[in-house]
Amino acid sequence: MTALLGRDRRTGASVVLVLLVVLIGVNAVLNPARLAPAGIFTTIGLVAPLMLAALATTPSILSGGGGIDISIGPMIGFINVMMVLFLFEAGIDSPIVVIPLVLGLGALLGAFNGVLVAYVRLQPIVATLGTFLLFIGLTPWIMSQPGGDAPEWVLRLGDDFALVPVAFVGVLWFVIYRTPLYRYLMAVGGSSKAAYTSGINVARVRVFAYALGGLIAAVAAIALTALIGSGDPNIGQPITLKAIAAVALGGVSLAGGRGGFIGAGAGALVIFQLELALTSTQASTFMIQMIFGIVLVLAVLFNAIVGRRR
Amino acid sequence: MISPGIRQAAARLRDSWIMPLLLGLALFALASILIDGFASIRTARAILVLASFVGLAAVGQSLVIVMGGIDLSIPFLVGFANVVAAELFGAGLPDPVVVAVVIGMTVSIGALNGFLSKRFGVHPLIITLGVGTAALAAVMFWTAGFPSGSAPDWVTSFVSIGATTGPIPAPPIVLFWAVVTIIMIVVERSTSYGRRLFALGSNPRAAQLALVRPLRMWVATFAISGAFAGATGLLFLGFTGKAFGSVGEPLLFQTIAAVVIGGTSLIGGLGGYVRTAMGAIVLILLSTMLLGLGVQSSLIQAATGALIIVLVSVYGREAALRDTI
Numbered sequence: 001m002t003a004l005l006g007r008d009r010r011t012g013a014s015v016v017l018v019l020l021v022v023l024i025g026v027n028a029v030l031n032p033a034r035l036a037p038a039g040i041f042t043t044i045g046l047v048a049p050l051m052l053a054a055l056a057t058t059p060s061i062l063s064g065g066g067g068i069d070i071s072i073g074p075m076i077g078f079i080n081v082m083m084v085l086f087l088f089e090a091g092i093d094s095p096i097v098v099i100p101l102v103l104g105l106g107a108l109l110g111a112f113n114g115v116l117v118a119y120v121r122l123q124p125i126v127a128t129l130g131t132f133l134l135f136i137g138l139t140p141w142i143m144s145q146p147g148g149d150a151p152e153w154v155l156r157l158g159d160d161f162a163l164v165p166v167a168f169v170g171v172l173w174f175v176i177y178r179t180p181l182y183r184y185l186m187a188v189g190g191s192s193k194a195a196y197t198s199g200i201n202v203a204r205v206r207v208f209a210y211a212l213g214g215l216i217a218a219v220a221a222i223a224l225t226a227l228i229g230s231g232d233p234n235i236g237q238p239i240t241l242k243a244i245a246a247v248a249l250g251g252v253s254l255a256g257g258r259g260g261f262i263g264a265g266a267g268a269l270v271i272f273q274l275e276l277a278l279t280s281t282q283a284s285t286f287m288i289q290m291i292f293g294i295v296l297v298l299a300v301l302f303n304a305i306v307g308r309r310r
Numbered sequence: 311m312i313s314p315g316i317r318q319a320a321a322r323l324r325d326s327w328i329m330p331l332l333l334g335l336a337l338f339a340l341a342s343i344l345i346d347g348f349a350s351i352r353t354a355r356a357i358l359v360l361a362s363f364v365g366l367a368a369v370g371q372s373l374v375i376v377m378g379g380i381d382l383s384i385p386f387l388v389g390f391a392n393v394v395a396a397e398l399f400g401a402g403l404p405d406p407v408v409v410a411v412v413i414g415m416t417v418s419i420g421a422l423n424g425f426l427s428k429r430f431g432v433h434p435l436i437i438t439l440g441v442g443t444a445a446l447a448a449v450m451f452w453t454a455g456f457p458s459g460s461a462p463d464w465v466t467s468f469v470s471i472g473a474t475t476g477p478i479p480a481p482p483i484v485l486f487w488a489v490v491t492i493i494m495i496v497v498e499r500s501t502s503y504g505r506r507l508f509a510l511g512s513n514p515r516a517a518q519l520a521l522v523r524p525l526r527m528w529v530a531t532f533a534i535s536g537a538f539a540g541a542t543g544l545l546f547l548g549f550t551g552k553a554f555g556s557v558g559e560p561l562l563f564q565t566i567a568a569v570v571i572g573g574t575s576l577i578g579g580l581g582g583y584v585r586t587a588m589g590a591i592v593l594i595l596l597s598t599m600l601l602g603l604g605v606q607s608s609l610i611q612a613a614t615g616a617l618i619i620v621l622v623s624v625y626g627r628e629a630a631l632r633d634t635i
Contacts, residue, residue: 066576068435116619116623120623120627121629122619122622122623122627123577123626125380126566127619127622129563129566129567129618130618130622131615132563132615134612134615134616136608136611137608137614138609138612141606141608141609192631196631196632196635203631241439244439245436245439248433254435255433285455286447286448286450286455287447288447289444289450290443290447290448292444292447293439293440293447294444296440296443297436297437297440297441297444300432300436300437300440301432305430
């Protein structure tokens with residue numbers, strides 16, 4: 001547990017975990033049906049895409065140097081459309097073929113961002129703004145209207161097997177955590193100069209971070225396809241800002257090298273629980289957005305103040 | 311074999327503001343050849359009006375990025391100002407009061423962004439996103455999602471593409487933008503604020519030792535960004551007629567794209583507003599040209615993305631890590 005929290009476990013992540021417990025308590029009163037054991041997998045299926053998008057945004061931020069992949073949202077939308085149009089609609093729907101292809105595509109797209117950042121040496125926000133625009137431009141071009149179908153096994157990943165995509169990424173991260181890669185990633189994020197002088201190949205580690213983010217984005221795309229059961233060219237764009245908010249809520253420092261997957265995942269859960277609680281009180285969408293903005297600001301300020309005092 | 315002199319000259323050209331200017335001229339020439347009637351006063355006016363909106367909204371983004379920050383609240387504050395201005399004009403308040411109230415509010419929200427980011431050391435990306443979302447949602451909540459009111463005539467004629475300013479065949483917003491650009495050149499080059507801004511952006515620690523007060527600079531610069539976002543939102547009212555909370559949405563990436571295409575570095579301390587103004591024109595030129603060629607709008611965004619990557623690969627690369635140790 002503490003392993004997955006990363007070095008920042010006493011500051012950022014603890015705030016978000018407290019917030020999460022409080023919100024689950026509130027929802028247990030307001031929305032017992034959503035949290036009841038009978039519907040728990042449907043609920044997980046609902047939150048999984050955002051949670052995975054937050055996890056996909058995390059490695060690039062951890063890798064430091066102003067690292068951030070803002071193209072994650074549109075990338076998820078792009079993969080969703082590619083998967084539905086070129087695999088499912090073409091009759092290719094065996095999981096043994098689909099999963100490696102989709103994950104490979106995600107890793108490749110992420111690695112492209114990584115190469116732009118680490119080898120072409122563009123500032124991460126600029127490089128991924130470029131690919132952000134490429135993805136939101138190309139997606140409606142290859143599929144102009146929402147449509148298509150997803151095979152049965154994909155749909156079940158949004159329902160009674162909803163835990164599988166999240167668990168897959170959890171296990172993946174745990175494996176990485178047990179290898180030197182994790183230390184390289186945190187070292188590069190903490191101080192790229194120190195990492196460089198101690199012989200770490202900084203550029204390669206950064207490409208790895210972005211490729212990992214892309215791979216997780218592909219898992220998020222599968223979870224999203226499971227949820228909506230089709231391809232939708234407009235669904236990806238709004239995900240980015242929410243995912244960044246989740247990561248920040250979860251105590252991952254945008255300066256790099258501090259934070260972990262548990263915090264980022266919990267941040268996404270907080271956003272989901274907050275929306276759930278507010279929706280059930282019949283609050284308007286504007287009210288929800290307003291409270292969301294205020295909670296985001298207060299939480300990161302609180303993180304900063306607690307972090308400083310430590 | 312290229313002689314060192316030529317290479318040096320090429321590097322200097324690459325780093326100067328001539329690059330975005332040449333790019334703009336090349337695009338204009340290309341569009342004039344490809345599209346019949348592109349090289350007309352009417353088209354030029356339309357491009358300049360659209361570029362004025364992006365350029366005015368990007369004033370703050372440009373300053374904030376030079377300082378080493380980033381401002382994601384601009385699209386939200388543009389929408390905020392658009393809705394509040396429409397409501398207040400609709401309520402029959404005198405025009406100067408409306409303008410003062412709207413700009414006053416966006417300036418305060420901008421100042422809050424700068425204060426919270428710098429005072430508590432939180433990345434401005436998160437603060438401006440949160441504060442911006444909350445501010446726009448608050449006014450949308452206030453108007454229950456259906457903002458009323460409309461633009462008074464002077465705002466409409468200020469931004470109308472067909473309008474002229476006295477003897478000059480361009481609408482007032484274009485001249486306003488030109489004046490703002492000249493003021494920005496003076497501010498950046500010849501005022502103590504401008505010198506401090508660049509000092510803070512290129513080396514925050516050294517700037518502080520040179521008695522630049524970072525907190526004060528951040529509050530002031532984000533407040534300026536709020537002011538221009540507010541002005542842009544107010545002027546948009548004349549363009550759209552009615553209020554839309556989402557009117558600023560494309561500006562989130564357009565303002566950053568204008569800054570980046572102009573050649574200002576996100577590392578801070580390099581670049582300037584003249585570049586951003588030209589970046590705004592290049593951005594609008596490219597999309598107008600592709601639209602004229604019948605390219606569908608989503609592909610125009612993809613082309614913008616590709617342009618950003620290619621341009622920044624040419625003149626916005628960071629130093630190699632091995633050279634910074």
